[in-house]
Amino acid sequence: MSRQVIRLPAEVNRILYVRNLPYKITSEEMYDIFGKFGAIRQIRKGTHGDKKGTAFVVYEDIYDAKNAFDNLSGFNVAGRYLIVLYYQPQKMQERQDLEFQRKQIEKLREQQRQQQQ
Missing domain, CATH: 1.20.5 (Single alpha-helices involved in coiled-coils or other helix-helix interfaces)
Known part of the structure; x- marks a missing residue:
């Protein structure tokens, strides 16, 4: 898969910080949602206190992370709208x-x- 070299803004990186996730979302569901945009290296869900409903999603490729960011910000998951930020x-x-x-x-x-x- 060849990619055109595009100059990305400085804040763009392979790690996305996701907020407003449903508390009961499973890792498999997260891989299903975020994996549509490229290979994922790791997903870390927050499990305690004010970290619940958050996750870090680490992509193998920065362009996949940007694509996920562009498409999943505001995406509705179980009645909650995702807030996707670059870490x-x-x-x-x-x-x-x-x-x-x-x-x-x-x-x-x-x-x-x-x-x-």
């Missing part, structure tokens, strides 16, 4: 850092409230 580790780390800082600030506020009483 961007820097942004995810920044989000985790902000969440950690928010929790630390809340903890300090609570300690200060207790000291004032």
Whole structure:
């Protein structure tokens, strides 16, 4: 299968981050949905807490990942519309850092409230 060389945007990569998945979706169902767009190296589903309903889908080829991204964003699975994003580790780390800082600030506020009483 020959592919025309196309310059892809910087955020495009082989790893998709998928949100809003039905909690009871099976790995086989995910391979059926995402496998239509190319060979998949790995699928990792979130299983606990706020990670439920999310997954990482790793394609063998970046063009297959782009094709899946283009076709599956907003795709309806069991009444839920998929949110498909390119995995961007820097942004995810920044989000985790902000969440950690928010929790630390809340903890300090609570300690200060207790000291004032």
